[in-house]
Amino acid sequence: MAQTKNQPDLHTPGGFNARIDNGMGAMLGRLTRDRSVVRMLVLLVAAFAFFTLLRPSIFLNPLNLENIAVSAPEIGILAIAMMLAMLTGGIDLSVVAIANFTAITITTLYAGLAAGNPGQANSLLPLILLLGLALAAVAGWFNGFLIGVVGITPILATLATMQILNGIAVVWTGGQTLYGAPEALSVIAKTTIVGVPVLFLFFLLIAVVVAVLVNVTPLGLKLQLQGANPVAARYSGIGSRRVLTSTYVTSGLLGGLAGIVFIARNPTASADYGSSYVLLVIVIAVLGGTNPAGGFATVAGVVLATLTLQVVSSGFNALRLSAYEYSIAQGVILIAVMIADQMRFRSRRRKRDLQPPVPAAPETQGKS
Amino acid sequence: MTSSNPPTGQPGVPVLEVRNISKSYGGAKALEGVSLALQAGHVHCLAGENGCGKSTLIKIISGAERPDGGEIFIDGKPHPFMTPSQAIKEGIQVIYQDFSLFPNLTVAENIVLTSVVAKRSKVFSAGKNRPAAEHIVKELGLTLDLDKDVERLSVADKQLTAICRALVSEARVIIMDEPTTALTHSEVARLFGIVRKLQDRGVALVFVSHKLEEALQVSQDLTILRNGIHVVSGPTTGFDRRSLIKHMTGRAVNETRLITSPQLEERPVLSVRSLSVSGAFHDVAFDLHRGEILGITGLLGSGRSEIAESLFGVLPADSGTVEVEGKTVRIRSIDDAIRAGIGYVPEDRLTQGLFLEKSIADNIIAGSVDKHRRGPILLDSGKVSSSIRRLFDQLRIKAPNVLAPVRSLSGGNAQRVVLAKWLANQPKVLMLNGPTVGVDVGSKEEILAVLREQAGNGMGVLVISDDVPELVTVCNRVLIVRQGAVVDVLEGDAVNGTAIEELMAA
Numbered sequence: 061m062a063q064t065k066n067q068p069d070l071h072t073p074g075g076f077n078a079r080i081d082n083g084m085g086a087m088l089g090r091l092t093r094d095r096s097v098v099r100m101l102v103l104l105v106a107a108f109a110f111f112t113l114l115r116p117s118i119f120l121n122p123l124n125l126e127n128i129a130v131s132a133p134e135i136g137i138l139a140i141a142m143m144l145a146m147l148t149g150g151i152d153l154s155v156v157a158i159a160n161f162t163a164i165t166i167t168t169l170y171a172g173l174a175a176g177n178p179g180q181a182n183s184l185l186p187l188i189l190l191l192g193l194a195l196a197a198v199a200g201w202f203n204g205f206l207i208g209v210v211g212i213t214p215i216l217a218t219l220a221t222m223q224i225l226n227g228i229a230v231v232w233t234g235g236q237t238l239y240g241a242p243e244a245l246s247v248i249a250k251t252t253i254v255g256v257p258v259l260f261l262f263f264l265l266i267a268v269v270v271a272v273l274v275n276v277t278p279l280g281l282k283l284q285l286q287g288a289n290p291v292a293a294r295y296s297g298i299g300s301r302r303v304l305t306s307t308y309v310t311s312g313l314l315g316g317l318a319g320i321v322f323i324a325r326n327p328t329a330s331a332d333y334g335s336s337y338v339l340l341v342i343v344i345a346v347l348g349g350t351n352p353a354g355g356f357a358t359v360a361g362v363v364l365a366t367l368t369l370q371v372v373s374s375g376f377n378a379l380r381l382s383a384y385e386y387s388i389a390q391g392v393i394l395i396a397v398m399i400a401d402q403m404r405f406r407s408r409r410r411k412r413d414l415q416p417p418v419p420a421a422p423e424t425q426g427k428s
Numbered sequence: 429m430t431s432s433n434p435p436t437g438q439p440g441v442p443v444l445e446v447r448n449i450s451k452s453y454g455g456a457k458a459l460e461g462v463s464l465a466l467q468a469g470h471v472h473c474l475a476g477e478n479g480c481g482k483s484t485l486i487k488i489i490s491g492a493e494r495p496d497g498g499e500i501f502i503d504g505k506p507h508p509f510m511t512p513s514q515a516i517k518e519g520i521q522v523i524y525q526d527f528s529l530f531p532n533l534t535v536a537e538n539i540v541l542t543s544v545v546a547k548r549s550k551v552f553s554a555g556k557n558r559p560a561a562e563h564i565v566k567e568l569g570l571t572l573d574l575d576k577d578v579e580r581l582s583v584a585d586k587q588l589t590a591i592c593r594a595l596v597s598e599a600r601v602i603i604m605d606e607p608t609t610a611l612t613h614s615e616v617a618r619l620f621g622i623v624r625k626l627q628d629r630g631v632a633l634v635f636v637s638h639k640l641e642e643a644l645q646v647s648q649d650l651t652i653l654r655n656g657i658h659v660v661s662g663p664t665t666g667f668d669r670r671s672l673i674k675h676m677t678g679r680a681v682n683e684t685r686l687i688t689s690p691q692l693e694e695r696p697v698l699s700v701r702s703l704s705v706s707g708a709f710h711d712v713a714f715d716l717h718r719g720e721i722l723g724i725t726g727l728l729g730s731g732r733s734e735i736a737e738s739l740f741g742v743l744p745a746d747s748g749t750v751e752v753e754g755k756t757v758r759i760r761s762i763d764d765a766i767r768a769g770i771g772y773v774p775e776d777r778l779t780q781g782l783f784l785e786k787s788i789a790d791n792i793i794a795g796s797v798d799k800h801r802r803g804p805i806l807l808d809s810g811k812v813s814s815s816i817r818r819l820f821d822q823l824r825i826k827a828p829n830v831l832a833p834v835r836s837l838s839g840g841n842a843q844r845v846v847l848a849k850w851l852a853n854q855p856k857v858l859m860l861n862g863p864t865v866g867v868d869v870g871s872k873e874e875i876l877a878v879l880r881e882q883a884g885n886g887m888g889v890l891v892i893s894d895d896v897p898e899l900v901t902v903c904n905r906v907l908i909v910r911q912g913a914v915v916d917v918l919e920g921d922a923v924n925g926t927a928i929e930e931l932m933a934a
Contacts, residue, residue, distance in 0.1 A: 276807050278797040285794050288783040295742075295780045296795040296849065297766040355785060 096349020099397070100364035107368055111375030118378040126257060128370045130249070133263035134159075134321040136366035138337060139344040140270050141314035143362045146345055147274065148307050149287040149354025150207060150214030155315040156337045157225035158199045162319030163329040164229050164238060166192040171240030185242050193316040199225060200312015201305060208304030222338075229331035241327035249324035259321060264363075266317065270310075271359040279306055287354025336387075343394050344369055369393075441504045443468050443632045444489065444520065444601050449498035451484055458484040459495070462658040464651055466601055466632040471623060473647035473664065474636045477676055481656040482636050486603055489634075490522045491515035516546060519600035525609065527590040531579035535589050536561040538578050543597040564592045568625055583729055584615040591622060595629075602626065603634040608642055609894070610728035613933045620646050640672050652676055685923065686901055688884065690719030695754050697888040698770075698857045700739070703748030708734035709912035712748070716857065716888040721879060723899040723923075724892045726909030727932055733775055735909065736859045736892050740772040741765040752856060771795070771855030773846050775862045775892075781846040782834050789816045789830040791845045796852040819848035823878060840864075840871025847878060858882065859890040864898055876902045894932070896925045908932060 111119045118124060138155050145152035169188045173181035181188075199221060206217035251258045274280040286293045286303045294300060323329055346352060347369075348362030369390065376386045442465040451459040459481045466472050476482050487493040489500070491510040500507045502518050529538050539561040544552055558574070565572050570588055578586060587607060594602050608616050623646060626633060637643050643650065644664060651661040652675045659675045667675075696715035704710040709731035716722050726732040737743040739750065741762040750757055750768075757768040765772070774780035783791050793800065793812055800815065802808035820830050823844040827837060834845055843863065850858055863879065864872040879902060883889045893899055899906050906923050908916040908931040916931050 276809060277805055278801055278807055281790070281793070281797050281807065285783055285786065285790065288786050288790075289779070291779050292781060292783050293794070294762060295740075295772065295774055297762055297853075298794070298797070299763060355783070 096361040097358055097364065100348060100361050100368060103393075103397075104364050104368040104371065107371045107375065111371065111378060114375070115378040119375060124374055124378065126252075128367070128374050129257045129260040130325060131373075132366050132370045133259045134318050134325065134334070135337060135341060135344065135370070136263050136363060137266055137314055137318040137321060138334075138341045139348070139362050139366055140267060140359060141311035141318070142341045142345040143348065143350045143357045143359070144270065144274075144283070144307055144311045144314070145214065145218075146350045146352055147287045147354060147357045148283055148304060149290065150304070150307075151218060151342070151352075152203065152308065152311045152315075153215065153218040153338055154199065154203060154222035154225060155311060155318070155341065156334050157222040157229070158196050158312050158315030159319035159322060160329070160331060160333050161199065161225045161229055162192040162196045162316040163241075163322045163333070164233060164331065165195055166320065167238045167241045167323055167329040168232070170242045171238065174240060182242070182244060185244055188242075189320060192319065193313060196312045196316025196319065197309050198312075200309040200315070203312065204305030204308035207308065208301040226331060233329075233331055235331060237328050237330040239328050241323035241329060243327065245320065245324035246327050249321075259324065262321070266314070267359050267363050270314075273310070274357070274359065279303070283307055284355055287351075287356075289355070340369070340390065343390050347394060347397055440467070442466055442501070443503065445501040445504075446485075446489060446495075447499045447501070449485065449488055449495045449500075451488060451493065451495050451497075457656050459488070459653075459656045460658075462498075462653065462656075464489075464661070466634065467649070468600070468630045468632050469627045470649055471627060471633045471635050471647040472649040472651065473643040474634055474651050474653070475640075475643050475672065475676060476653035476659075480653040480676070482653060483605070484656075485653070486522055486605060486634075486636065489515070489601075489603065490520055513546075516597065519598050520603070521594035521597060521599040521601065522603045522605065523587070523590045523594060523607065524605050525607075527586050529578045529586055529589060529593075532577060534575050534577055535572055535581070535585075536574040538589050539564065539574075539592045539596055542593055546597060560596055561592065564595050568592065568595075568622055570622075583610040584612075584618070587611075587619070588622070591626075595626075595631075599631060601632045601634070603636065605636045607635065608637065608639060611933075612727065616642070616933070640669050643672065644669065684901065686880070687721070687904055688719075688880070689904070690717070690883070692717040692720065696751075697753055698739075698890075699751040699754075701749045701751075703735070703738060703745050703750065705734060705738050705743055706746050708738070708743065709909065712909075712914050714907055714914065714917075716890060718856075718886045718888055719883050720904050721883050721889040721891060721902055723903035723906035724890065724909060725894055725896075725899055725906055725928060725932060727894070730909045730932075731912040732892050732894075732909045733861055734912075736772060736861050736890065739765065739770060739859060739890075766795075766853070766855075769856035771850040771853055771858045773843075773850060773858070773860040773863060775865070777839075777842060777846055777866070781849075782842060784835040785833055787831045788820065788825060788827055788834055788837070788845055789813075791834050792816045792819050792830075792848045792852055795849045799853070815852055819852055822851075823848050824874065838871075839866035840875070843867055843871070843875060844878075847875065851882070855887070857888040857890065859892065861892040862895075863891060863893065864895065872898070896928050899923070899928060900925055910934065 138159065141155045142152055166188055169191065170181055170185065173184060173188075203218050203221050206212045206220070207214050249257070249259050253261060274283065282293070282298045282303045283306075285296070285298055286300055290300060322333060344365045345357070345362055348358065348365035350357035350362065372389055372393070373386050376382075376389065445463075445465040447463045449459055449462045450457070462481065462485060464472070464474070464485070474482055474485065484493065488495045488510075491512040491514055494509070500510050507514070507518075530541070533541065536558050540557040541552070543560075544557060561574055565574065568591075570592070572585060572588060572592070578589060581589065591602070607619060611619060623633060623635075635643070635647055644667065647664045649661070650664045650667060652659045652672070654676060697718045698716040700715075701713045703712040712735055714722065724732050724735060734743055738745045739759065741759045741764050744760045750759055752768045752770065757764065759765050759768065759770075778784065783794065793816060796815070797807070800808050800812045802811070816830055825837075825841050825844045825848070827841060834842055837845065843866075860879070864875055867875060876898065879889050879891070891899065891903060900923055903923060904919070906918045906928060907914050908918065908928070910932070918927060918931075
């Protein structure tokens with residue numbers, strides 16, 4: 061960890077120091093980011109070792125490992141979408157709803173076409189997928205419009221979008237599970253390259269693309285700056301409308317891609333698929349070192365956090381623990397990591413504050 | 429506390445005394461071996477330049493910061509661990525520059541609320557507490573409308589409200605942080621009248637100021653700090669303006685003008701005509717030429733900052749025209765201003781100017797991201813790092829490397845980062861609001877040198893400031909703003925400290 065010197069400005073009247081101290085809280089975010097990747101790597105290895113030791117035969121079974129690799133992508137992609145929104149200091153509660161909405165749209169269109177003419181449906185598949193993604197982008201744009209242009213708080217704007225999309229999905233499907241998702245997708249999902257499932261490679265590809273977006277594009281830089289300090293961003297001429305709209309369109313698109321992964325992995329679609337994902341995805345994003353206040357996040361951290369939770373989930377399966385116990389574990393891991401951050405932060409602070417008073421020399425009035 | 433204790437000049441046990449206080453932040457020493465004794469009924473002036481440690485000392489006295497070393501005595505009794513609530517209980521009250529009032533509450537409520545809270549009352553009754561407010565206002569002979577919302581008061585009345593509040597809380601020590609910065613001459617005179625009444629009540633006052641005449645006029649005792657070191661203490665009568673300046677700056681004051689007289693082009697780079705923003709300023713008109721440094725000054729609240737914010741699109745003008753290089757530009761947003769070639773180094777560096785948690789590199793590039801593209805999507809990382817490197821070196825930012833977070837920098841270096849951000853954008857007109865506020869003396873001169881250099885390279889520079897020596901040393905011309913109107917323009921030899929101060933506060 062880089063040593064962060066806390067050296068406030070000593071040269072201003074009017075509460076400079078006080079403000080620096082108030083801002084110390086924000087430093088938590090920095091420390092989190094610096095360590096997040098290493099920390100997640102350690103946690104991942106530890107979790108893996110732990111379950112390997114407890115249940116080597118089940119846990120190290122290639123099928124189990126493949127299972128982790130196949131179930132991680134959808135959650136991971138959603139977590140990356142969440143990370144992007146959080147990077148701007150916002151949140152996107154609607155990503156899972158967007159994913160489901162995309163999945164349902166694609167399934168409905170495909171099944172409708174395939175009922176008449178399977179060959180045509182297959183040849184139109186790319187178009188159908190694009191249409192699904194376009195809808196996802198529109199939903200994301202709508203979020204961006206509400207947040208960046210209208211000025212609604214992200215959590216409320218995306219909550220509304222989530223409710224609308226979930227509602228539409230239920231009305232549309234009548235609450236039924238839809239069958240008949242494109243088989244071609246399932247075939248691709250089952251393919252492996254050198255033993256690695258294609259879905260997992262797809263996930264890594266998306267991670268790399270988003271990492272490039274965040275780190276070496278003008279948009280990515282603006283997005284980080286917007287999240288780090290929206291006021292200074294405004295005074296630096298960074299157009300928040302454009303940045304926020306682009307961000308939520310991107311997170312919507314990622315939601316759409318996750319929706320495609322949904323139906324590739326499991327050729328059905330329903331309005332309530334992945335209903336527990338929203339909070340899980342927030343947990344993963346934060347575990348991965350995303351500062352919920354904005355400005356800092358690493359894609360690598362989020363990828364590792366995704367894998368860690370998948371390992372824990374699969375380990376719990378191996379131990380025959382239930383999804384509820386897994387949910388307890390998620391909460392505990394999140395709190396533990398946050399406490400670890402806090403403790404390190406507080407001890408640093410205490411050291412700074414409680415330097416023992418130097419014994420005072422007597423009477424030094426009026427040195428003139 | 430009401431026992432009258434007129435200033436006698438015969439110090440008894442000090443109400444409050446600090447001895448040999450030291451405090452450092454990180455590696456930087458803010459205070460070292462500072463001592464101060466406050467007598468009841470005396471005004472003690474704490475003087476020094478920006479950054480000399482005045483604020484830190486106040487924070488230590490009020491319990492907001494804990495000293496690394498030294499002792500605090502109240503009525504001769506040691507208080508090794510002072511906390512803010514303890515300080516208030518002992519009757520130590522600080523009136524900060526922003527007064528810390530609740531703008532949406534009335535004067536009466538503001539006056540009594542803190543003392544009610546301090547008494548841990550569970551219920552607040554406006555009726556029951558109002559007499560206390562009335563009493564104090566009458567006692568000081570003020571004409572304050574108790575039922576007016578504080579947000580609708582003038583700066584001076586807000587200050588009086590804060591003083592009343594301190595007295596209701598049984599203050600024995602009142603520390604006023606730069607109380608006259610936003611006041612006109614007559615308001616300052618009224619404040620000094622109140623100060624004398626407070627003295628008669630036996631209150632010990634600390635008057636923090638860097639305005640020398642005031643310091644000499646109002647105080648009985650005087651302490652001067654410089655760079656966190658206790659330079660001198662003694663009765664005010666032992667000092668004059670010249671010796672004060674010498675103690676404060678450590679050298680004879682340098683108010684020499686260091687300006688060039690550029691060959692002005694016929695066409696101004698920025699031309700403003702009858703610019704108005706209702707409630708802030710009206711009919712502002714001026715020209716700024718390439719190579720020129722133009723000062724805009726006035727008291728706090730005179731409209732000086734609003735003029736700059738309007739030109740930067742933060743506060744779009746209601747009427748008037750702005751021309752940049754002869755072309756009329758409509759400035760409705762910051763984007764418009766930047767596109768027109770106007771840059772702005774804002775007053776509030778911490779929130780408006782900097783991304784504190786981000787690296788120096790990110791901060792420098794923040795304003796010119798789109799000028800560093802390669803192709804439609806990617807950043808040109810080579811160009812980015814060379815720009816950053818160039819500005820980092822050019823402005824001599826003192827940091828281990830460009831990846832250090834801006835939070836770790838001193839005020840002077842942080843301001844250079846903001847400056848670098850704008851230079852990266854190569855604006856035609858650069859406006860700076862309080863360019864050297866919170867900046868140490870050495871950095872200050874370097875920053876001003878950068879402004880001269882940029883002007884020399886053909887930029888039009890607008891300096892909004894109330895730092896008179898700064899205006900004198902760097903500006904070709906100075907506009908004086910009073911109550912939202914440009915009342916005077918000083919030029920050439922007319923640009924001098926006394927003239928500016930007179931016109932500002934008239």
